[in-house]
Amino acid sequence: MKNIRLLLVDDEQDFVETLAERLRxxxxxxxxALNGEAALTIVSDSIPDVMLLDLMMPGIDGWEVLDRxxxxxxxxxxIVVTGHGSDTDRDKALANGAFAYMRKPVDFDxxxxxxxxxxxxxxxxxxxxxxxxxx
Amino acid sequence: xxxxHASHDSFRWLAARVVLLSATPVALLALTVCSLLFTAYGHDxxxxxxxxxxxxxxPAQSVADAMERAATAFPGATILHVADERVVQATGHAAPxxxxxxxxxxxxxxxxxxxxxxxxxxxFALRAAIPPLPGSPAMAAVSIAHGTGQDDSxxxxxxxxxxxxxxxxxxMEYAWGMTIIVSGVLVMLLLYNSLVFSGYVQQKLSSEELRxxxxxxxxxxxxxxxSLGTLAAGIAHEINNPLSIxxxxxxxLEDLTEDGLPAAELAGKxxxxxRIIHTQGARCRxxxxxxxxxxxxxxxxxxxxDVNAVIEEVGTLSQHRCTTQRVALRMETxxxxxxxxxAQAHVQQILLNLVGNALDAMQxxxxxxxxxxxxxxxxxxxxxxxxxxxxxxxxxxxxxEPFFTTKPAGRGTGLGLAICYGLARRNxxxxxxxxxxxxxxxxxxxxxxxxSDDDMPQPGGEHRIPAxxxxxxxxxxxxx
Numbered sequence: 001m002k003n004i005r006l007l008l009v010d011d012e013q014d015f016v017e018t019l020a021e022r023l024r025x026x027x028x029x030x031x032x033a034l035n036g037e038a039a040l041t042i043v044s045d046s047i048p049d050v051m052l053l054d055l056m057m058p059g060i061d062g063w064e065v066l067d068r069x070x071x072x073x074x075x076x077x078x079i080v081v082t083g084h085g086s087d088t089d090r091d092k093a094l095a096n097g098a099f100a101y102m103r104k105p106v107d108f109d110x111x112x113x114x115x116x117x118x119x120x121x122x123x124x125x126x127x128x129x130x131x132x133x134x135x
Numbered sequence: 136x137x138x139x140h141a142s143h144d145s146f147r148w149l150a151a152r153v154v155l156l157s158a159t160p161v162a163l164l165a166l167t168v169c170s171l172l173f174t175a176y177g178h179d180x181x182x183x184x185x186x187x188x189x190x191x192x193x194p195a196q197s198v199a200d201a202m203e204r205a206a207t208a209f210p211g212a213t214i215l216h217v218a219d220e221r222v223v224q225a226t227g228h229a230a231p232x233x234x235x236x237x238x239x240x241x242x243x244x245x246x247x248x249x250x251x252x253x254x255x256x257x258x259f260a261l262r263a264a265i266p267p268l269p270g271s272p273a274m275a276a277v278s279i280a281h282g283t284g285q286d287d288s289x290x291x292x293x294x295x296x297x298x299x300x301x302x303x304x305x306x307m308e309y310a311w312g313m314t315i316i317v318s319g320v321l322v323m324l325l326l327y328n329s330l331v332f333s334g335y336v337q338q339k340l341s342s343e344e345l346r347x348x349x350x351x352x353x354x355x356x357x358x359x360x361x362s363l364g365t366l367a368a369g370i371a372h373e374i375n376n377p378l379s380i381x382x383x384x385x386x387x388l389e390d391l392t393e394d395g396l397p398a399a400e401l402a403g404k405x406x407x408x409x410r411i412i413h414t415q416g417a418r419c420r421x422x423x424x425x426x427x428x429x430x431x432x433x434x435x436x437x438x439x440x441d442v443n444a445v446i447e448e449v450g451t452l453s454q455h456r457c458t459t460q461r462v463a464l465r466m467e468t469x470x471x472x473x474x475x476x477x478a479q480a481h482v483q484q485i486l487l488n489l490v491g492n493a494l495d496a497m498q499x500x501x502x503x504x505x506x507x508x509x510x511x512x513x514x515x516x517x518x519x520x521x522x523x524x525x526x527x528x529x530x531x532x533x534x535x536e537p538f539f540t541t542k543p544a545g546r547g548t549g550l551g552l553a554i555c556y557g558l559a560r561r562n563x564x565x566x567x568x569x570x571x572x573x574x575x576x577x578x579x580x581x582x583x584x585x586x587s588d589d590d591m592p593q594p595g596g597e598h599r600i601p602a603x604x605x606x607x608x609x610x611x612x613x614x615x
Contacts (some may be wrong), residue, residue, distance in 0.1 A: 021387060
């Protein structure tokens with residue numbers, strides 16, 4: 001539980017920094033990326049367990065990041081957090097392998113719970129993989 | 136649909152002219168036929184008069200006798216004795232001067248004096264009155280032999296009987312009177328019908344016009360709302376970002392209270408959070424303010440419009456869509472631009488439509504959207520340039536047509552640009568397009584410069600923008 005590797009990706013610096021600060025208070029010290037390129041670099045350096053992803057970003061946007069991460073590292077659990085609220089976006093994100101889709105402004109407690117759930121899911125995946133490897 | 140303003144009063148005159156002009160050939164034909172009939176009939180009717188004069192005067196023994204006989208046979212007639220081409224004697228009513236001349240002419244046409252081999256009355260001539268008006272005289276001349284045995288070569292002895300037609304044909308005045316009355320009634324009927332018909336046409340046109348205007352007003356309104364609606368989605372998202380930051384900061388402040396931090400550090404962190412909340416709040420305020428400015432119903436009356444401010448607002452509201460589409464938004468406004476004379480709401484609506492179209496055109500590709508303003512003579516030019524795919528000359532020539540659209544079915548109504556064009560024209564401006572395939576499209580809106588105070592148009596004068604979209608200011612909550 002303690003060592004969740006968490007990555008926050010959002011171009012709103014104020015938002016992402018305060019969020020990181022608050023998560024740190026709850027022993028979830030996350031990495032922060034302010035754009036898609038940085039996020040992809042960090043992901044390839046050290047694969048995170050859970051990733052919070054904004055969709056609307058200049059340059060490489062959230063969709064592309066989601067797509068690439070899910071192709072290269074399907075075990076990464078991606079929680080999409082966006083200011084966009086259409087149902088089509090939601091369906092598309094979930095179809096593309098996102099773990100959850102949350103709308104801004106997000107309830108912080110809800111967010112923490114979702115991160116935990118995503119981490120549990122990640123752990124469960126890993127153990128089934130291990131079991132499969134052993135078996 | 137042209138969205139231009141045409142008075143239907145001119146149509147009334149047109150309709151009246153159509154009726155009158157279509158009646159003209161009929162009237163001319165009737166006139167020609169009638170005059171031919173009158174002439175032919177009048178001539179035939181007067182021929183027996185000549186024969187009668189001849190029959191009456193031929194047996195006379197002397198000039199005096201002939202005149203006597205003629206006066207008895209034709210009461211009311213003027214009888215002239217012409218000798219040697221002079222009027223020697225006249226009886227009956229005093230002969231007016233032109234009658235003398237005509238009598239002499241008639242006698243001259245008899246063709247010389249009687250020869251010995253001829254008998255009296257052999258040479259005679261008739262001058263029928265054409266047109267056969269009641270007052271004009273029929274004239275008959277008869278060469279007479281005078282039985283005095285004097286020199287026969289004393290040529291040109293003739294009796295001329297001139298009789299007004301009204302005495303020859305007593306019914307004639309009545310016939311003419313009837314003719315005049317009937318044609319007068321016909322002319323009056325024609326005029327009346329042209330009035331009635333043109334009134335009907337005018338009424339039809341004005342009710343048509345009213346319906347067209349109502350329809351047009353609804354269309355302009357629908358377009359305004361849809362262009363605002365497209366924006367609204369983007370704006371909601373735009374507001375969500377600062378909102379989530381503020382929520383985050385509030386949570387952070389809560390967290391801080393639970394942390395046993397030293398007072399100085401706590402104060403610093405709280406101050407930072409407060410500053411962030413302040414900044415983000417201002418961001419929300421800017422967005423809602425420009426949206427409010429834009430959705431305001433009024434300002435359809437012409438007045439001074441700061442075009443740069445409108446560009447600024449439209450740019451702010453479109454910023455989100457630009458970012459989403461990775462389109463760079465550039466605004467190159469001329470700082471010395473004088474105000475334009477137009478309706479602010481119309482200018483906003485036109486620019487919103489143009490920017491919306493430009494962004495649609497650049498869908499799925501990166502590009503640059505440039506809003507530019509500048510003055511050129513008495514016009515203020517606003518250009519909206521995109522770096523989209525551009526369009527062919529065929530598309531360009533039809534782009535302002537109503538219902539012409541290149542967007543997929545269900546996406547565009549094909550009315551946006553037609554409405555923009557109409558709005559530009561209504562503000563005494565113009566809207567033009569220039570496009571190169573593969574390079575992009577530039578729309579240019581030109582508006583008149585606000586006249587300076589001394590040649591300021593009178594309120595309610597011809598410079599007033601026709602208050603078509605909103606004849607009266609609409610009250611809030613009125614059912615659509």
